[in-house]
Amino acid sequence: MTPSTVQGPGAVALGPAREHLWSAVHQGDEHRATAVVLDLLESSADPETVLLDLIAPVQARVGAEWAANRLTVAQEHTATAIHERVIAVLAHRVEGRSRTPDGPRVTVACVDGEWHALPARLLAEVLRLRGWRVDFLGAQVPTPHLIAHLHGTGPRAVALSSSIPTHLPTAHTAITACRAAGVPVIAGGAAFGPDGRYARALGADGWAPDAREAAAVLGRGLDRPGPSAFHQTVDDLPHLSDQEYTMVAATKHQLVKQTLADLEDRFEPMRAYTERQRRHTAEDLAHIVEYLATSLYVADDELFLRFILWTADILTARGVPARSLDPALDLLAQHLKDFPRARRTLAHAREALGERTPLTKIPGPGKPA
Template identity: 65%
Template sequence: MSTGMPPRLPRSKKAEHSAHLLWKSVSSADEYAATEFVQHLLDGGTDPESVLLDVIAVVQARVGEEWAAARISVAQEHAATAINERAVAAVSVHPAARTTATRGRITVACVDGEWHALPARLLAEVLKLRGWQVDYLGAQVPTPHLIAHLHNTRADAVALSSSIATRLPTAHAAITACQAIGVPVLVGGAAFGPNGRYAKLLGADAWAPDARAAADHLARGRLPLPEPNHQQFADLPHLADQEYTLVARNAASLVRSVFAALENAFPAMRSYSELQRERTAEDLAHIVDFLATALYLDDEELFTRFITWTAQILEARGVPARSLPPALDLLARVLKDFPRATRIIQAGTHALITAPFTAAGNTA
């Protein structure tokens, strides 16, 4: 399933040029120019799937890169994404994209809490082009509503998208619920880790790195039906220690405790503006959320990837990465009786210490 990242296959010079031209419209917030350009490509005979994946998805990936490098604001990123969504809609209604459903029925949805809907929308449109009947449910679909929909439609498979790793526990519940009623699940999105490492751990029936791969996988034949009576936590025995549950349930109090400890350790924080205090609390909340997810998966690499990425984002915004280890140290002190949490936090601290960062926010 697409993550919004550019396809890994080499693109033609024409596609690269088209992506460059679309970026100019998107980055200047010119919605009309963007949709007109997409229509021009289709009128000129460019394959609709290529427009979706080699042009629009590539531009969306650049949007993310520009935000990460602090070259565009959150508001500009949201506006650009909205324009890309309109561009996808322009493709979907163009005569060149009209196809007859000749295959089975697929439900495409984002897991509950996942707001990044464009990757799932791209997949839905590609599957339509490939002849599938598609029910696209959009962003953050609660699992009970997803299951009710599947009961009513008898879909051949579900394609679940998640871009943020903190949604993986929810994704796990959705995967298991779909399988419990006999519907196989294909997953995709950055949340599932490098090479989809968490897809298998969470029991998904298939994983795909992007929309093309997902469509190709489904074209090869129906996904195997799930094994009956599969236990959701059978492959996660570490959850028996309750560390994940306790950290997840007490996330807000953990953030308050660490925030208060930071104020005591660094009196300069007391002169922070209200916005600076809010940003600090948000950063701490993200750290705790990713720690909880790492505990759920028992995977310290998930946390170290997040914490080094966070350091890069902070550096790009003029905040020294060295501000993170003290916060992690305080969090480790609060969780001193949680051995797995302590180990994961220590791994994150080690990653920060051993990976120097440049002023531009990239590892040196």
């Protein structure tokens, strides 16, 4: 699920508290962060407001500051860990106030490979406050273990969270398996698109943009899947029959290795890279191929485009010219000359990138540099 940034109907003015909490997590001060949250809880705000209108927006700011290169990875991890522990303290403090032992049961989990568990944790706590019996399975839950849990507990629904779009194929597997087990699925998190388009494409029974809306959707109820829920992936995504996704995903390491070698030959600035810069370049190429494969999986060029433009902004914030992306996209298109959907997706991204930055053209094989 995505942290809520819209204040609920009973929300108090939280501007000062948000600044105090931001200052505390920014400085890695867990005790002060806890004090800010508990003071607001005791003085003027209900627990759900504290979770969704105080903690969630500050966590969103943490991510934005990291993307703008104003927080290091270590600082971002520290702030997130503080928020997780603060939520645990808050949950313990309010335990018993609004719990309903006999309430409906729900499972909340992150898809396999997804380490960003805080949005799902926020949803789990909101559902507990609203009287649900919640099984919160946390980050990176393998689909077979999730299904075994569902068979053993029989929840009314399962809420699946994913923040990273490259986990969409895995999310599709989990959604299909949960529905085949007779349990409806609500999906949430940035991976599923700003309007939930990928949740619908992958067969989820519901989608919500944030924890507050997810709780409302679950409260209204989701229909249990019928016998037709058991089907093959290609039934949802018939375009996969062209095998482009399968081939790109299966050859990812080869594509990265070959593109990296070609970049060194044809992109002169790379010849002066340090070993660390080369390693980062290889990691960036791996992410590009992963997002390209995911875009092919859901047949949406816009998914790849958004990633490339976001990456261009990240590079710019770190003092790296965004035009350095274009040679990699050009070379990938050359390597994928027999894949029309992949080439179209790459061309779309290069065109958008070219409107923002000067391009460095890479000659094709056999052409003089």
